[in-house]
Amino acid sequence: MSESIAHPEFGESTLVLGIETSCDETAAALVMGGYDVVSSVVSTQVEIHAEFGGVVPEVASRAHLEVLNPVIARSIVEAGVEDSRIDAIACTVGPGLVGALLVGVSAAKSLALVYDVPFIGVNHMEAHLYAASLEDPTLEFPLVVLLVSGGHTMLVEMQDHGRYRLLGQTIDDAAGEAFDKVARFLDLGYPGGPAIDEAALLGDPEAVRFPRALLDGSYNFSFSGLKTSVMNYVRKHPDVSSADVAASFQAAVVDVLVTKARAAAKEVGATSIVLGGGVAANSLLREEILDGCVKDGIQGFLPSRAMCTDNAAMIAAAGWHRLRSDGPTPLDVGATPNLRLPFLNV
Amino acid sequence: MLILGIETATERVSVSVGGHEGVIGLFEVTKGRRHAETLVPAIDFVCKRAGIELSEISVVAVDVGPGLFTGMRVGLSAAKAIAQALSVPMIGISSLDLLAFPCRHTDRVVVPVIDARKGEVFYAMYRQVPGGIQQVAEPAVGPVEDLVADLMARSQDVLVVGDGAVRYREEILEGFHCEMGGDAHPSAGQLVQLAHARALREEWVQPREIEPVYLRAPDAKINWATRAART
Ligand SMILES: [Zn+2]
Numbered sequence: 001m002s003e004s005i006a007h008p009e010f011g012e013s014t015l016v017l018g019i020e021t022s023c024d025e026t027a028a029a030l031v032m033g034g035y036d037v038v039s040s041v042v043s044t045q046v047e048i049h050a051e052f053g054g055v056v057p058e059v060a061s062r063a064h065l066e067v068l069n070p071v072i073a074r075s076i077v078e079a080g081v082e083d084s085r086i087d088a089i090a091c092t093v094g095p096g097l098v099g100a101l102l103v104g105v106s107a108a109k110s111l112a113l114v115y116d117v118p119f120i121g122v123n124h125m126e127a128h129l130y131a132a133s134l135e136d137p138t139l140e141f142p143l144v145v146l147l148v149s150g151g152h153t154m155l156v157e158m159q160d161h162g163r164y165r166l167l168g169q170t171i172d173d174a175a176g177e178a179f180d181k182v183a184r185f186l187d188l189g190y191p192g193g194p195a196i197d198e199a200a201l202l203g204d205p206e207a208v209r210f211p212r213a214l215l216d217g218s219y220n221f222s223f224s225g226l227k228t229s230v231m232n233y234v235r236k237h238p239d240v241s242s243a244d245v246a247a248s249f250q251a252a253v254v255d256v257l258v259t260k261a262r263a264a265a266k267e268v269g270a271t272s273i274v275l276g277g278g279v280a281a282n283s284l285l286r287e288e289i290l291d292g293c294v295k296d297g298i299q300g301f302l303p304s305r306a307m308c309t310d311n312a313a314m315i316a317a318a319g320w321h322r323l324r325s326d327g328p329t330p331l332d333v334g335a336t337p338n339l340r341l342p343f344l345n346v
Numbered sequence: 347m348l349i350l351g352i353e354t355a356t357e358r359v360s361v362s363v364g365g366h367e368g369v370i371g372l373f374e375v376t377k378g379r380r381h382a383e384t385l386v387p388a389i390d391f392v393c394k395r396a397g398i399e400l401s402e403i404s405v406v407a408v409d410v411g412p413g414l415f416t417g418m419r420v421g422l423s424a425a426k427a428i429a430q431a432l433s434v435p436m437i438g439i440s441s442l443d444l445l446a447f448p449c450r451h452t453d454r455v456v457v458p459v460i461d462a463r464k465g466e467v468f469y470a471m472y473r474q475v476p477g478g479i480q481q482v483a484e485p486a487v488g489p490v491e492d493l494v495a496d497l498m499a500r501s502q503d504v505l506v507v508g509d510g511a512v513r514y515r516e517e518i519l520e521g522f523h524c525e526m527g528g529d530a531h532p533s534a535g536q537l538v539q540l541a542h543a544r545a546l547r548e549e550w551v552q553p554r555e556i557e558p559v560y561l562r563a564p565d566a567k568i569n570w571a572t573r574a575a576r577t
């Protein structure tokens with residue numbers, strides 16, 4: 001399959017500055033030719049939001065405005081290039097928190113105007129899909145991407161650049177949201193993903209057999225029932241060890257994610273399964289996906305943890321592909337908090 | 347010396363360029379609150395129509411609030427990015443100063459009032475001094491009744507201006523007899539004029555030193571519905 005390239009003038013030497021402010025990470029990166037990460041700077045607000053147990057939109061927007069300029073400046077300094085060398089500016093325009101997105105979008109469009117280079121509005125989800133191929137440009141289509149984060153859980157068939165088919169998604173809580181809620185319930189701290197991951201290391205994953213909502217015949221996910229049964233179990237067994245509950249809960253989530261991803265890969269004849277999104281940093285999920293792929297004789301690709309969580313290198317990479325296929329985005333674009341992936345009709 | 351002025355603290359989006367010869371370009375839209383969509387094309391338009399290259403700008407001036415949080419951040423983020431990319435200093439000016447400044451020829455106390463939503467207003471008080479205006483009461487945020495109480499306590503001849511004055515006209519007049527008028531929104535034209543005076547005295551700062559004036563702590567309620575829409 002070949003990528004449709006309407007704008008070949010943007011090629012291997014095109015240097016894209018990526019900017020990301022959709023949630024609680026302020027990030028900037030320089031990526032050359034869509035694959036070569038020249039610099040990548042991420043400033044996280046996790047500690048600012050920890051006391052609230054979740055991301056507070058107004059707090060996030062204020063923090064983005066404070067740190068965005070220094071983060072951009074650092075990405076340019078670390079790349080060791082003159083800013084006049086930047087060929088295009090890519091920025092997340094959605095989905096995300098609208099006030100947070102607008103800080104990045106306003107700065108990115110302004111920079112495009114000053115440097116007189118194209119602006120590219122990037123879909124944050126599409127960027128997550130690109131995170132893997134950014135680290136391994138040899139990945140072959142079609143591939144199945146399991147995208148799991150605080151806001152989304154979806155299985156996507158990536159047929160080619162820009163050609164995606166939605167296989168399934170969560171019908172209630174996102175996986176990361178379930179991690180946050182269970183971690184809060186077990187008093188393990190925030191964010192929930194790493195907290196559960198760590199607690200589970202000391203627990204028995206077979207201590208409690210929590211239900212797996214496999215929703216037969218569908219690639220959709222549901223984690224709300226699991227969350228409820230965790231809470232019911234702990235209320236009934238107040239002396240149970242948090243580590244055992246965390247390990248058993250994590251095992252149930254990972255079991256469902258891996259089972260569905262493998263089934264999807266088999267059905268579409270994918271050459272590999274790729275992980276993406278913040279929850280893709282989970283140790284058990286990474287292990288189990290790799291195991292599953294070995295069993296199925298396909299490739300399992302795990303982006304580095306830094307590439308799974310929100311970063312601007314993936315924004316610049318997705319922006320480079322979009323620039324080549326669609327050209328620049330007009331400067332009168334705003335932010336779209338509920339922006340969807342451009343899925344193919346099925 | 348050329349100054350770029352960016353003003354997005356209220357419903358208006360306003361962009362101006364000017365310098366020694368006063369305001370030479372001005373674009374304003376006061377409808378729809380589409381700050382992010384409008385601002386950057388407006389900067390491009392004003393500069394092109396005024397025959398100016400962005401690289402000729404030597405100071406970026408911006409309204410630092412108080413005002414609509416999301417709107418003012420659009421202006422602040424754009425202004426800081428432009429100043430950083432051009433390596434030029436910035437001048438931040440309060441939205442309340444900008445509303446009071448055009449009323450500097452009255453001998454009444456000038457009270458700019460900006461709609462803060464949720465039944466509240468941002469306001470401050472100014473009086474005429476030779477060559478300009480001077481703040482006589484610190485910026486505050488509170489319900490309209492607080493403003494009326496402050497006006498009564500002062501019991502001087504007062505001119506009330508701003509979109510908060512337009513929105514709460516009856517509530518204010520019911521409690522205190524005063525004159526209403528002036529501009530409903532700050533303008534980048536005034537911003538460039540005020541910034542020019544400061545720029546002559548080199549009263550500018552680096553982009554990282556620009557501080558937004560929120561006057562209100564963030565609403566710490568987490569909207570899980572909105573949060574679910576992201577990845
Ligand atoms: Zn993300």
